[in-house]
Each structure stands twice: as structure tokens, then as C-alpha cells.
Amino acid sequence: MPTTPPPAAPRGAAPSLPLAIALAIAPAAGVLQSKALAPIAFIGLLLTVLAHARRRGPSLWRWDTANCVALGLFAWGAVTALWAPEPLRALGTALQIGGFVGLGSLAARAVAAEAEPAKRRLMQVAALGLVAGIALAALDAATGHAVRAAVRGLKEVPVTLAFGLKPAASAMGLWLPLVAVAPWPRALRALLLLAGAVVLVLLPGEAAKIAVLAGGLAGGLAWLAPRLVPRLLGAGLALAILAMPLVLGPVLARGVPADGIPPSAAHRLLIWDFVTNRIAEHPIRGWGMEASRAIPGHRNHASPAALERFRLTGPGAALWLPTAELLPLHPHNGALQLWLELGLPGALLGAALALLLGRAAAQSARPAVATAVLAAASVTAMLSFGAWQEWWVGAELMALAATAGLPRQG
Numbered sequence: 001m002p003t004t005p006p007p008a009a010p011r012g013a014a015p016s017l018p019l020a021i022a023l024a025i026a027p028a029a030g031v032l033q034s035k036a037l038a039p040i041a042f043i044g045l046l047l048t049v050l051a052h053a054r055r056r057g058p059s060l061w062r063w064d065t066a067n068c069v070a071l072g073l074f075a076w077g078a079v080t081a082l083w084a085p086e087p088l089r090a091l092g093t094a095l096q097i098g099g100f101v102g103l104g105s106l107a108a109r110a111v112a113a114e115a116e117p118a119k120r121r122l123m124q125v126a127a128l129g130l131v132a133g134i135a136l137a138a139l140d141a142a143t144g145h146a147v148r149a150a151v152r153g154l155k156e157v158p159v160t161l162a163f164g165l166k167p168a169a170s171a172m173g174l175w176l177p178l179v180a181v182a183p184w185p186r187a188l189r190a191l192l193l194l195a196g197a198v199v200l201v202l203l204p205g206e207a208a209k210i211a212v213l214a215g216g217l218a219g220g221l222a223w224l225a226p227r228l229v230p231r232l233l234g235a236g237l238a239l240a241i242l243a244m245p246l247v248l249g250p251v252l253a254r255g256v257p258a259d260g261i262p263p264s265a266a267h268r269l270l271i272w273d274f275v276t277n278r279i280a281e282h283p284i285r286g287w288g289m290e291a292s293r294a295i296p297g298h299r300n301h302a303s304p305a306a307l308e309r310f311r312l313t314g315p316g317a318a319l320w321l322p323t324a325e326l327l328p329l330h331p332h333n334g335a336l337q338l339w340l341e342l343g344l345p346g347a348l349l350g351a352a353l354a355l356l357l358g359r360a361a362a363q364s365a366r367p368a369v370a371t372a373v374l375a376a377a378s379v380t381a382m383l384s385f386g387a388w389q390e391w392w393v394g395a396e397l398m399a400l401a402a403t404a405g406l407p408r409q410g
Helices: 017-032 034-056 065-082 087-112 116-142 146-151 159-181 186-202 206-224 228-254 263-281 304-309 334-362 367-383 390-404
Strands: none
Touching (some): 017 034, 017 146, 034 087, 034 159, 034 390, 065 087, 087 390, 116 146, 146 159, 159 186, 159 367, 206 228, 206 367, 228 367, 263 334, 334 367
């Protein structure tokens, strides 16, 4: 959460170089194994901070509003370990992810302090890595996932292997807007953006498809209104966080026809129905950090009444319902996860952070690019992965640090 950057860095190897290398290898590594993104992000961010400290001293941290809100969220998460179903896991996650976020904030300030040539190099290297990652993902998909099967030593490609591209597609959709500011001819950048978006939309994962389209739309609108649109996006995200259980709960209680939508979407409706009911039991304090993994009833299956309410009684639903748990690991909705685990304080802190991120995007050197990144991240956070998954947090923090180093327009 960068504020006013320190003076320009002296000559020599730029502290942003480790982040550039991390962003160069992360897309392809994520295609082969998404969990590799967490250590890549950690090492890249840490070396960026250390390189900056070696040249300027440990002067990066600022107790600004965004840092206080972000760390306050994880401090509250640590408090909820007192009543969480798994106290040690709750405390460990709060400290681990909170420290990760703090490291990301430090790296963002270090990158923001870079000179313009170093920032342009960062964008160029990141864009090259993204192009390579998208090309590898396209090759893997075109060969029936033979590339990823070979890496795993599999002679035959299981059907489930296709779903392993979802995390990589989401991460690359998050970073895709960075191509717009690579120091290349405008026509080449436009072509790469379009080709990258097409590939990501064709890969498995509905959330990634929506995130890419939302990022493009939000970035385009922010290009037209660079100060207004990012703030509106942050305010809309904050409102969604606060209102999510209040809006979804009554709608799901009445029932939504889900027999004609993809199984993953129908399963999400069942998950959200279960989660909104659990939120209503402890709306103030929440169930505790990481409670999604151990909340009572999370391994149960939907009741006949719930299936009737969502019209999931046909032969198509019978193919996937026997293995569909009511809450597998996390709610697949960041706002509901905040409410479920951290209650009202967590939702308020999450909403405040969303507002501050929107404001930071408006103040960025390239508001359209920063807004596109924020929009893509918001969609994925609201529809897919768990809020505390290390690889996803790492992808977000690398995006945060990179947007802090967006070069100014010439």
C-alpha cells in the first residue's frame, strides 16, 4: 500500500530486479504447478526489500492508513483464534498471511521509489514472462494437457488435470494488464493483450474468464475517467463486501433455479446458502480465522429440501451431487469468507481496504492499468479461491508491487 515514494534510487542494480525475475518466471511456473507461485512471490518480494534496504537503509515501512487497516485485519484474525475451531491453524494463518501482506507493502514502496528506466524494465520483463506463460498454457491445452502430464510423470492424462489450469489462468488474468505499459510499440501491445485475453478466456475456469473481461472493461472505463472510475470500483467492492450476506441470504432462501447452469456454479449456490446461514449464527464475532475448514456441517451434503429449492433433482445434478460438500475448504467468495470467519469487524476492515485500494488506483501513474488489475483481482476473489491461499495471496502481492512501479506516461 505505497504512499509518497522516497527519492530516486542511486545507480546500479535496481531493487525491482528480483520482482522482475519473479514475474518473469511465475506465469510459466504457475501453469506447471500453481503452488509454486507462493515461494516465487515470497522470494521475489523479500529480495526486493533487502536490495532496497542495502542501498537506502530500512526506511520503507510507513504507518499509513492502508497498512494499518490491512494489518488490523490480520490482528483481528489472530484474536479470533480464541474461539476458532482450530486455534493454532487460525493463529498461524493470521501471522503468516499478515506477514506476507506486510512484506508485499514494503516491496511496493521499494518499487515505487525506482527511477523510470527501472520501472520500464520491470514492465518489459513482466510482460515477456506473461507472454511465455500464456503460450505455455495454450500449448498445454492444445495438446490435451500433455505438457503438464509429462511434468508429473503421467503416461495417461486424467480428466481432472484440466482443472489445474484454473489457478494459472486467474493469476495471469490478474497480471495481463501490465502488458499495456510494456515499452513496446502500441500495435504490438494491443495484439498481445487481445491474444492473451482470448487464450485465457478459452482456458478452463469460469471465474478467470469473467475476471479478464471485467479487467478489460474496468481498464477501458478508467482510461476515459481515470480519477472517478477507480474510486467507484473501490466503493462498489466495499459495498459488496458489507452487503453480500444481507443480499445473498434472502435470495438463496427463496431458491434459485440452478438446473440449467454449470455444476460448478450450482455448487457455489449450495455453498453460499450454507455459509449465509452459518454467518447468521455469529454475525458479530464470526466463527474464527480458518473456520471454513472445520465449521460444523461443512462436509455434509445438501438436504432434499435444499435440492428442491434450487431445482437440483434431475439426472444431470445426480452426477456431481454425491461428492459435493456444503463447504469444501472455503466459501469461494471472499466477502462471505470475511463475514463467516471474522464477522462484522473483518467485513468492515475488508471494506475499508477496498476503498483505499480504489483510491490508490486513482492516484497511480497509470490509473487504467491499476484499475484493470484491481477489477480482475476482485472478480476472482469473489467467485473462486480462498482468501488465505498462499499462492493466490502471492499473486496479488506481486501485482500490487508491480502496479506501484507503473512508469509514468511519456
